[in-house]
Amino acid sequence: MSDLKSPNATFYRPGQSTDSELGPPGRFRSSGTVLTSKQVKLLDMYGSQVDIGIVMSTDPTKIVMGRPISQDFCEVAVLLANKSDSPLFIKDHNKKTMKDAIGSHILWFLEYVYLSGASS
Template identity: 85%
Template sequence: MYGSQVAISIVMSTNPKKIVMGRLIGQEFCEVAVLLANKPDSLLFIKDHNRKTMKDAIGSHILWFLEYVYLFGTSS
């Protein structure tokens, strides 16, 4: 699964003090809004009682490891 795109999302926040899915974002995560699941059965890193796979997360905000986020349209 490493290196393959599991979803198309929008990064909503990287504020380490914000709480998402009942946890602080911290330094390792970011908050993303999941728009489309390319691999719907991919397991989420952080699960809750309603969301366990990527298809469960479509349309909601979840925590995702920052190191696995590829940003399009950003200047280097």
């Protein structure tokens, strides 16, 4: 997990455009990079990596797991659960933990999406 402190590590911060490269908190660097189709690490509320996935959409009007994505979330395709028993931020009748979500699409808070490097 040492790469989380890498100078190339970037996090999404609420209020930032998802159409730009994300920098350290308090800094915003516009580069035209989009979050959609990027491989990301999903973090829990304590900052621990719980999943590897691909951002599928940040469209706030798209419906995922029965609700609109909104400005605070993104749609993520879950590829690998690092902590399989970690709870999802948004649960439904079929998905409660990361292991339930492998191979499906979930909603995840943009604030807890970690984009490794500037390109993917």
